[in-house]
Amino acid sequence: MADVKRTVDALWRIESARIVGTLARVTGDLGLAEDLAQEAVVDALAQWPESGIPQNPGAWLTAVAKRKAIDAWRRRDRLDDRYRALAHELDDSVAGADAWQPIGDDVLRLVFTACHPVLSREAQVALTLRVVGGLTTEEIARLFLVPVATVQQRITRAKKTLGAAKVPFEAPDPAEWRARLGSVLGVVYLVFTEGYAATSGDRWIRAELAEEALRLGRVLAALVPREPEVHGLVALMELQASRFGARVNASGEPILLADQDRTRWDHSQIARGIAVLARADGVGRGRGPYALQAAIAECHAIAPSVDGTDWARIVLLYEALGRIAPNPVVDLNRAVAVSMATGPASALAIVDRMVDDGSLRGSYLLPSVRGELLTRLGRRDEARSELATAAALAANTRERDVLLAKIAAL
Amino acid sequence: MKFMLIMRANDDAKTAYENMPFSEVIEKMGAYNESMINAGVLVAGDGLADDLSEAFVVDFAGETPIATDGPYGETHELFSGFWIIQVSSKEEAAEWASRAPLGAGSKLEVRRVTDMSDFEKFAETDALKAEAAWRAENGQE
Numbered sequence: 001m002a003d004v005k006r007t008v009d010a011l012w013r014i015e016s017a018r019i020v021g022t023l024a025r026v027t028g029d030l031g032l033a034e035d036l037a038q039e040a041v042v043d044a045l046a047q048w049p050e051s052g053i054p055q056n057p058g059a060w061l062t063a064v065a066k067r068k069a070i071d072a073w074r075r076r077d078r079l080d081d082r083y084r085a086l087a088h089e090l091d092d093s094v095a096g097a098d099a100w101q102p103i104g105d106d107v108l109r110l111v112f113t114a115c116h117p118v119l120s121r122e123a124q125v126a127l128t129l130r131v132v133g134g135l136t137t138e139e140i141a142r143l144f145l146v147p148v149a150t151v152q153q154r155i156t157r158a159k160k161t162l163g164a165a166k167v168p169f170e171a172p173d174p175a176e177w178r179a180r181l182g183s184v185l186g187v188v189y190l191v192f193t194e195g196y197a198a199t200s201g202d203r204w205i206r207a208e209l210a211e212e213a214l215r216l217g218r219v220l221a222a223l224v225p226r227e228p229e230v231h232g233l234v235a236l237m238e239l240q241a242s243r244f245g246a247r248v249n250a251s252g253e254p255i256l257l258a259d260q261d262r263t264r265w266d267h268s269q270i271a272r273g274i275a276v277l278a279r280a281d282g283v284g285r286g287r288g289p290y291a292l293q294a295a296i297a298e299c300h301a302i303a304p305s306v307d308g309t310d311w312a313r314i315v316l317l318y319e320a321l322g323r324i325a326p327n328p329v330v331d332l333n334r335a336v337a338v339s340m341a342t343g344p345a346s347a348l349a350i351v352d353r354m355v356d357d358g359s360l361r362g363s364y365l366l367p368s369v370r371g372e373l374l375t376r377l378g379r380r381d382e383a384r385s386e387l388a389t390a391a392a393l394a395a396n397t398r399e400r401d402v403l404l405a406k407i408a409a410l
Numbered sequence: 411m412k413f414m415l416i417m418r419a420n421d422d423a424k425t426a427y428e429n430m431p432f433s434e435v436i437e438k439m440g441a442y443n444e445s446m447i448n449a450g451v452l453v454a455g456d457g458l459a460d461d462l463s464e465a466f467v468v469d470f471a472g473e474t475p476i477a478t479d480g481p482y483g484e485t486h487e488l489f490s491g492f493w494i495i496q497v498s499s500k501e502e503a504a505e506w507a508s509r510a511p512l513g514a515g516s517k518l519e520v521r522r523v524t525d526m527s528d529f530e531k532f533a534e535t536d537a538l539k540a541e542a543a544w545r546a547e548n549g550q551e
Binding site for chain 1: 411447448449450451453454496497498499501502504505506525
């Protein structure tokens with residue numbers, strides 16, 4: 001029985017997007033489609049241990065879910081056109097194993113609907129992982145370190161919200177396309193970066209989250225290959241993930257990029273990331289924020305060492321990124337790159353401007369970088385004071401320890 | 411986790427392929443590859459040339475390695491190609507493997523691809539560090 005469950009879980013990962021997408025198109029209701037698909041999975045778990053796994057398990061699950069949809073309508077006495085149309089389609093699928101044909105756009109509609117703006121980010125993430133990623137609620141809960149009930153509630157609320165807002169099961173209009181696609185990419189990247197947020201004890205969870213995000217990204221890339229930012233995001237994730245093996249030491253403490261053992265980077269993954277970035281460029285519509293970030297990651301990935309890094313190029317990329325996606329963290333990263341390319345004095349000028357502007361107030365990042373630059377300029381007393389400020393603002397003990405160590409080294 | 415799907419084919423399989431229209435073979439393989447790309451699981455894949463005129467075997471039995479043309483004769487199941495897929499479980503790998511458009515005489519051997527985590531406890535070994543350095547230098551294509 002345990003084997004059947006694992007097989008059904010595996011099948012759900014492979015088939016869920018297509019099944020739920022098709023059902024959602026037929027019923028016009030994503031929430032209902034997900035419910036029906038789940039009921040079909042329950043039936044599979046009950047029947048397949050005895051009857052064996054069917055030849056085309058995806059078609060089996062869809063046909064069972066459709067039958068349940070019709071039963072539900074029958075019970076509600078809705079003898080209208082939709083019922084008749086469904087009944088007709090069901091006859092087709094019973095007639096021949098391959099008569100059931102999903103439409104290519106179903107998964108795309110599913111992705112956009114699961115990431116609809118009426119939903120909170122958490123709801124988008126949970127729903128997308130559930131119906132597009134095909135994860136079980138237990139798996140989602142484990143990956144985000146929240147109770148299973150919390151995930152179930154998020155998904156239930158998400159479905160109700162979609163129903164209440166009467167969100168149609170459609171891909172967005174051209175006018176909304178860019179913004180909506182950005183939202184989808186944001187959901188995928190959030191799944192990926194949750195991995196960065198995990199503590200050292202969960203490094204394997206972090207790797208799993210990264211894999212899930214990469215898979216979602218690749219699915220998107222196959223759905224909308226003419227969108228350069230989709231490839232840009234996949235490239236960014238491949239390149240960032242390539243460093244996971246070197247980011248944490250044996251005791252679980254994080255290691256900064258500059259100190260990482262580069263032989264522990266996954267060089268196959270780096271090659272893949274570079275190839276995908278080239279694919280983004282190949283679309284010929286320039287580089288958006290994700291592709292630019294990927295290009296910066298590429299500069300690090302191909303460099304043999306910190307000193308051997310093309311910092312001047314990184315500065316240019318951060319300048320471009322800062323113009324199209326203004327963000328104080330980008331400015332700070334640019335300052336760090338400038339300090340490597342030109343020297344700490346030029347970088348300090350940038351950081352001082354940010355301080356005057358009140359950027360990143362309350363964050364340890366700005367005083368941390370300022371302290372580092374002052375250290376390199378030999379202004380030790382000022383550095384000490386700045387790093388102490390940063391340590392006091394540090395968000396957790398790990399960050400604080402790193403800063404305190406820098407003070408001690410002065 | 412990553413799995414490698416290793417294709418092995420004996421003479422029955424080769425005969426069957428020869429009797430099938432070439433376009434049909436290509437189409438089925440293409441559809442299979444596409445299904446894995448669309449699912450976001452395909453990481454790598456290549457076929458090995460059937461023509462063995464450029465193939466050879468290096469044997470390490472003696473003190474000096476010896477290269478001979480081949481593999482011929484003794485080999486019943488020739489390694490003819492591979493895929494590498496990124497999936498979450500052995501069961502998922504099994505499901506994808508079972509969908510390969512292969513027929514009688516073909517087998518898919520499915521093996522997990524090791525990653526750095528498998529060598530964690532040996533991380534300090536000089537030989538492994540050297541291997542990692544080699545991979546770094548050579549981009550491990």
